[in-house]
Amino acid sequence: MRKRHWAMKIVAVETCVVALPFDMGGPKPAFAGRPWDNLEILVVKVETEDGLVGWGEAFGHAAIPATKAAIDTIIAPLMLGRDAGDIQGLSRTILHSLHLLGRNGSFVYGYSGIEIALWDLLGKRAGLPLYRLLGGRDRGPIDGYASLLAYNDNPLVAKNTAAACAAGYRFIKLHELTRAAVLAAQQAPGAADAAIMLDVNCAWSPVVAREMAASLADDGLMWLEEPVWPPEDVHGLASVRAYGIPISAGENVAGLFGFKSLIEAEAIDIAQPSVTKIGGVQEMIRVFDLCEAHGVEVAPHSPYFGPGFVATLHIIAARMEKPMIEVLWLDMEANPFDPWVRGQNGRFPVPQGPGLGCDPDLEVLERYRTGDWARNVWQANR
Template identity: 30%
Template structure:
């Protein structure tokens, strides 16, 4: 029985000045901020989940505490599917996307953490998976006033030296000519055996994305992520049809219903989603299995804390995903939230074989990284 649900707003102030195109264009800032949900059962089990909180942590926390928590107290924590439906239907009038689904995401992941701990099995095994390692690509190449072309080359060379065979570079904030030069410089230093993807963070118009996509084709780019606004599915489908470079996305979509439309319209070639905002582990598994039925690869997105990274990793292992996204930017909410270190082996993330998520929250971390406002 669910005894209590507690939430924590965590912020990391030490993130550097690196930005993507959305931030540079003044359309969105991405503070390193998460909401952690802690679920306690009457028989002493505790599970943890993470919710999207890009500047909206107050709203996410209130949604969990005031709307979702009263629905869940005294319920059987093992009835995960039933509880997901209960939360979703209770928030239909104002949810279905955004903050409500972000709240559900954290709760759902926490419930799976508890289920694994009770069963004494890692989540990926409960989901039927067997894969112990998932190949990771590193997202870097952010824009920064302190990062000239030489430092960009050094950064990407470092990732390859660590054993990663895939990298992703931010584009869209500079002119197309400047971004192409950045990509050419990176190719020179990483060689032909490393896959290079790009991420425009939704900033291009259709015409701009089409032009940039044709330039990217000539460079042999691995995939072109979120070229345009997520809502323009028909235009994204036109891009996917007209361009040889694969279109990837859209992590900014929510739940199986939105992803069904993305896939039905053939708006992408590669499906990307994230447990912290698509509805948690339960919903990501549904999206992943639907992608299998419709013939799409699923590569999990990642951008925030350690809990969502590990949640994504369990789902990737269960779905046999070919890749998973990883960042190596300085981020204590990823690297210092657990007692254990996140294990990387020659460019792969190692799936923990310990019960639940497989990681232990470090003592005092909620107080240490508590948001100041």
Template identity: 30%
Template structure:
């Protein structure tokens, strides 16, 4: 069996935020077996990278996943070993290769990754108000995440859902949030017994993450902006976080994610993959990995994503706050190409900053005291 072609499908996934895209990838073989993948890390840019990398992949045996991945990395190694654009391009192709292998062997992907460590995968939804939180809990969710709009609002949600539901806070690693402010906010939140605080400072600031971790009792999570074992190496070996959050769409592929999870396991670090902007194919791949690793904690899930998510790819049910990796061969999901083609993006694949944001530190320049007091 050899790879004969690689094609991409860029899809408009704009929801509450503009400029969101999904990038699906299909790898074709001379035996008629097709593999499906997904790539993130700036999808509209990654799409061009995949079109370049396909020339490295065509003619290769799709079973030789590690060889193909190494050759793709060699093809653009001059651009670095850790960037999410290059890693995202490799991810989309690599997931599709695993899908081909699973289909050829007529077995679900998790069986190729060591089998099941669990029958189902715990997921969390997103809630920014008491009403949204109670709605998700009524639907069976046992964990929720929110951005920090107000410490008092976190308290209101904790009071509403009780201690049986895990709560997580995402600070999004803003450059304008100083180390001292991050620690201050973290201490104000400790009384709510959070499952974790995500990206309290820019995750690129490893010394800052280490300082926050040393000052707080709440577990610290980070990792969605990192890619490959080379990117995660210091984050894990320096033990500056309690939980890593690799993103299945841009981490470098399924093999890379398994290696990273193994590195984390040796340091007693849990894994809670990021999935906030990804589409359903990356989520399916993440489910297979989460099913197969021992140090899995929880998986992010957009509980109320746009309806297109259920239309463009085979949907996977959420039941009582859990999802199951599909038991069909490979990933177990398929792309509706007609739906994908009908939903090409119509606007730039970026998040436009507000007009007053002149630089990365703009929040420090505009009403800092009022902003911090409101939190």
């Protein structure tokens, strides 16, 4: 028994960034003030003393330099030498150690990536896919919803909506700010049978959000996502529900208690936790439990193309009543986590191998890697 415990000790935590060329069907926008030239994935690799490796992904996008630095300089050294199987204990200990550095941001994002890798390791040791560890069953391929990027051009909205429908998607999310864009999507070829959602990324004050919700009330939106700035204005968000459109939010809140605040304010119909931001798999499950107890739907936020996306597939398979996963509408040149991050006819199979069930193609990872692997290795007692 002692030997098994020793074999679970973490001896290395590594990070690297994979930058993938992509086409989004229109001009690429800036992201947080930076050009978005490539789709970047912050990959996290955790190794135990017996050589077993788990893979994770930490948020993300323009925040990658900060999240990577948080892992490499502070979080990874805290992980080394600890028992990789004690995920609950590690989450309590590590996140408490970091809490003065912020309860929502790069340090929690960084731990989220490591925590996903720990679940990958746990599943590999148990010989079970993650969804089975979480008490789920094989439910077959999961419907994807095409999450279109921001075009700010109604003909491009219509063109990409039509293309997504032709690719088999029957759920389309827009990142636009006008009713005209919604109508352009709904009138696109093939969209008559598609459900349309609108995500405005916290664009409006509560007053404007209510005005926009009133104008959209009869358009049959599946949901209106994050209509209010700032996102922590739970009462302002709650006021938008009066117009009858289901309201979704949650990718920007801090952990379980952030969702508790949204639910207690009666601000949301649909909760959207994000596994690479919230603290990992275990915190996602806690949010599912909370929402189930209060009759709130959960539709995870997952605009990722690495272990974060795959972990979300497993969580959805285990816990979501009506399974559906968000996938950014873009065409990647290559991806080290193919084929699991690309749908067929708008659907995504859940890997059946142990853990996440899909280690990266190391040749592809190396080809698109930017910079050097940052590596922290435990040296004590070796």
